[in-house]
Amino acid sequence: MKRLAVVSGKGGTGKTTVTAAIADLAHRDLDLVMADCDVDAANLELLFSPNVQETIPYYGMKCAQIDPDICISCGACAEHCRFGAILEEKAIYRVEQADCEGCGVCEHVCPAGAVTFVERKHGEIYRSTTELGPLFHARLIPGSGTSGLLVTEVKERALEAAADRDLLLIDGPPGIGCPLIATVTGCDAVLIVTEPSMSGRSDLERLVRVCEGFRVRMFLAVNRSDLEERITAEILAFCAEKGITVAGLIPFDDAVQRAVCSHRPLTRTPSPASDAVAAIWAVIRDDMGLP
Structure with a gap:
């Protein structure tokens, strides 16, 4: 079983949209388990309409x-x-x-x-079924400060379910805090989704420094890459310097918004962005040696 986490240095890069699209592609040939470790804002479920099978109360610090x-x-x-x-x-x-x-x-x-x-109850963990496979996700009670611990709980349950499967695909949290560290720990690879903005580039560099400490294989995708081509070029140069594999560039595409508003993965409808994600998944799949 391989473990792939999709992460980002900041919110709003399209990380969850990319995760859902990769899940839609992966489940066609692989036995898949998904985990949403963005417990402060778990949105992966919005694209898959999960059927909750079990609700587990989560107790963090006393x-x-x-x-x-x-x-x-x-x-x-x-x-x-x-x-x-x-x-x-x-x-x-x-x-x-x-x-x-x-x-x-x-x-x-x-x-x-x-x-x-x-x-003290800090949230709930859910074990759900979807058309793509099992999904483990959670809700953190507003004001609770134990999101890193909750991420670990979600991951442990997902890992147990994925023990005899091909791939555990994780939608990670944005940023570089405890939830990100809990997500990346033990993963075989991460796909970093960034955007061509000054904040996107800055947060990317911070995220890469964190991931380097875990010696995890890094791939990169630049979302909306054609909106600011100068910064996209700077990001690609940074990746070349760091030895990070650029899995692909995703162009700005109105089809993305239409797919999200329809609560379906981007890859269900042909479009330039859908084709780009398919090419990104092909690079990652081949590099990770997935069947």
């Missing part, structure tokens, strides 16, 4: 809780909380769960032993 029957209202917990998560009203102390970072300082300094830590 949250402090103050027992009012034991609390002596000394205020030590609020005084030492660096995150302002402990509030006081009429000498009664309580924890604002959305602000608690689970560090444990309040429990340590409480002289009465009134603070305990309890499970």
Whole structure:
């Protein structure tokens, strides 16, 4: 089983659209499992209308809780909380769960032993079926700061399901934070989707530096490549310098927007962008040695 993650240095590059198109191509010949690891904004499901088979509650970091029957209202917990998560009203102390970072300082300094830590639900993980194969995706409760841990949970479940299959295809998160690191870890290759803009180039360079640390095979696709050809040329030169395989260029194409609005993969309708993604997939498939 091979593991391929589609990632981007910034949002809005068309990463999920490209992932869905590759999935549509790959499932025609390969036994495929998909995972959406962009848990802050999981959108892959919008293009495949998944049928949820199982919903698993996700519990991340525990949250402090103050027992009012034991609390002596000394205020030590609020005084030492660096995150302002402990509030006081009429000498009664309580924890604002959305602000608690689970560090444990309040429990340590409480002289009465009134603070305990309890499970806190941070989101849900879904195991779904689609016409292309299984899809593992998740929802993070707004305000929760454990997206990297949730990505790891989604990946582990997807890896278990993909153990005897050909390909695990991951729609990764944008950026270079913990969710990206959790996504890239253990992957055979990543396809970086970028765009010809100053921010696109800058974020691409940061993303490549992170991926280099994981010694993962890197491919690159430039989406809407013909909108600013000068920056596209600079991106290609950067890839040549870094030894990154440019899998292909995707032209600006109105068919992309029509496909997304119709909730279907781009590759279901012939178009210049669809042909470009097909060529990109051919390069990646051959290089990764997929059947």
